[in-house]
Amino acid sequence: MRIVIAGGHGQIALRLERLLAGRGDEVAGIIRKAEQGDALREVGAEPVVLDLESASVEEVAARLRGADAVVFAAGAGPGSGVGRKETVDRGAAVLFADAAVEAGVRRFVVVSSMGADPEHRGDEVFDVYLRAKGEADAYVQGRDALDWTILRPGSLTDDPGTGLVRLEAHTGRGPVPRDDVAAALAELVDTPATTGLTLELIGGSTPVSVAVKSVAGN
Numbered sequence: 001m002r003i004v005i006a007g008g009h010g011q012i013a014l015r016l017e018r019l020l021a022g023r024g025d026e027v028a029g030i031i032r033k034a035e036q037g038d039a040l041r042e043v044g045a046e047p048v049v050l051d052l053e054s055a056s057v058e059e060v061a062a063r064l065r066g067a068d069a070v071v072f073a074a075g076a077g078p079g080s081g082v083g084r085k086e087t088v089d090r091g092a093a094v095l096f097a098d099a100a101v102e103a104g105v106r107r108f109v110v111v112s113s114m115g116a117d118p119e120h121r122g123d124e125v126f127d128v129y130l131r132a133k134g135e136a137d138a139y140v141q142g143r144d145a146l147d148w149t150i151l152r153p154g155s156l157t158d159d160p161g162t163g164l165v166r167l168e169a170h171t172g173r174g175p176v177p178r179d180d181v182a183a184a185l186a187e188l189v190d191t192p193a194t195t196g197l198t199l200e201l202i203g204g205s206t207p208v209s210v211a212v213k214s215v216a217g218n
Contacts, residue, residue: 002026003189004067004105006052006096007074008045009036012111012156015182016071017045023186030063030074052092053084060099069107069189072096072140082125085132093136101145108146109189111181112137114154114173114200137198147195149188153181154202166204167211174202187212 003020005013008029020027021044028046031037037047048063052074064070074092076084093110100108116133140148154174161179184201187209188194193216206214 001068001190002028002066003069003071004028004030004048004064005045005071005073006030006092007072007111008040008047009033010073010075011158012178012181012185013071013073014039014043015178016073016185018043019182019186020189021045028063028067030060052095053087055095057095057098057102060095061102064099064103064105067103067105069109070096070100070105071109071111071185071189073111073185075111076129080125082128085125085128089129090132090136093133094139097140097143097146101143106145106147107189107192107195108140108143108148109185110137110140110148110150111185112150112152112198114152116152141198147192149194149196150198151181151185151188152198152200154200156181162203163208164203164205165208165211166202166206167199167208167215169197169199169215171200171202171204176202180208183208184212191216193217 009031017027028048029040030048030050040047076088113133115130118134118138120131154176157175159177161177
């Protein structure tokens, strides 16, 4: 498969790129800065320099044509203000979805956030973030031309992955290592039977591949 990942220099994305490249997929990661490229090459991914805050749908679509699947893993980051929650967490996700449709790429996996809700109230930065992620998710869910799956991890940690998770429509809150989020994404990309599902992910007792097969109905 050829898989293109938005936010290719992110902590989850780099882990995912390593997993996908390691299993033989052709992986490209969209990054904002050329100097981030070496980190992607080290994990076996092709760096694609493109700013999703300023690029057009056509520019992004040109980079997605020929892909079998795309993953939106971009985010403004914890140190960013309200404005970039709107331009990255919502705006870039909408742009990426439109570009995937334009490019004819159906398989579309989103890294969202537990608690994402377009109706979330509040004006603090985290409130705006949850509302922006919720609006982005709702937009993707409304695109009939996309075979989408939305993954909402719990509290992210840098603990070594265990390979054991809980993956359900509603898990309740809990921590999950970034390693295990990446492992779940790698399985989800390859499991189109999860199309139309919005899933929460936390640490648990079920092997990742078994958890994905279970929610896919296998």
